[in-house]
Amino acid sequence: MRVYVPLTLSGLAEAYKTGELGSGPFVAYAVTPALREWYLSDDIEELEYAALNRAAIASLRLVALDPGAPRRRVVVAVDVPDGAAVADPDRGLDSSALGEVRVGGAVALAKAAAVHLDSDEAEADVTAAVDVLGAADRGDDDAQFVVDGAEDHELLWFATQEIPNLVGLGD
Numbered sequence: 001m002r003v004y005v006p007l008t009l010s011g012l013a014e015a016y017k018t019g020e021l022g023s024g025p026f027v028a029y030a031v032t033p034a035l036r037e038w039y040l041s042d043d044i045e046e047l048e049y050a051a052l053n054r055a056a057i058a059s060l061r062l063v064a065l066d067p068g069a070p071r072r073r074v075v076v077a078v079d080v081p082d083g084a085a086v087a088d089p090d091r092g093l094d095s096s097a098l099g100e101v102r103v104g105g106a107v108a109l110a111k112a113a114a115v116h117l118d119s120d121e122a123e124a125d126v127t128a129a130v131d132v133l134g135a136a137d138r139g140d141d142d143a144q145f146v147v148d149g150a151e152d153h154e155l156l157w158f159a160t161q162e163i164p165n166l167v168g169l170g171d
Contacts, residue, residue, distance in 0.1 A: 002048065002113070003028040003085045003101060004055035005076045006113055007164060008062050008069040009020065012076065013167035020106040021076060028078075028103050029055040032087040035099040052077070052116060054099040060147070064130040071127040072118035075155060078111050116155035125150040 005021050005028045011060055015021050031047040039050050052075060059073040073144040129136075129150035135143035158166060
């Protein structure tokens with residue numbers, strides 16, 4: 001099963017150093033029955049893209065919680081065995097939890113298929129979104145417009161071999 005793990009660049013650097021994503025149960029995003037139902041689609045690529053975007057939103061929230069983190073969203077796509085990621089049936093109808101799964105334990109970074117990361121050009125919009133995220137959560141339409149501006153940036157795809165350069169540990 002492919003899951004999308006939201007991180008910050010600092011979190012990606014830590015995963016690179018330890019060789020693992022997560023240290024215990026952690027949240028990721030995947031194509032769940034609730035996500036399928038919400039998007040009314042059978043196109044797996046479209047559903048995977050929706051799960052990736054859900055993880056990007058979660059990454060934005062992680063960036064907001066870490067004042068020292070570079071203002072770029074990071075999502076790692078990783079393959080885990082079926083059953084290793086489980087959706088909470090009690091949150092299945094909660095639109096804010098669409099695609100959310102819990103991964104039971106650490107996953108080797110070597111299982112990662114790709115890294116998705118904001119471009120340098122997205123940094124200003126991500127910074128602005130982080131600054132107004134709380135207001136957007138409280139229903140402020142202007143703040144939501146700013147958050148949507150960050151979400152309009154497509155995450156770039158990187159091979160896992162590029163992680164050292166992405167986190168500043170490469171040659």
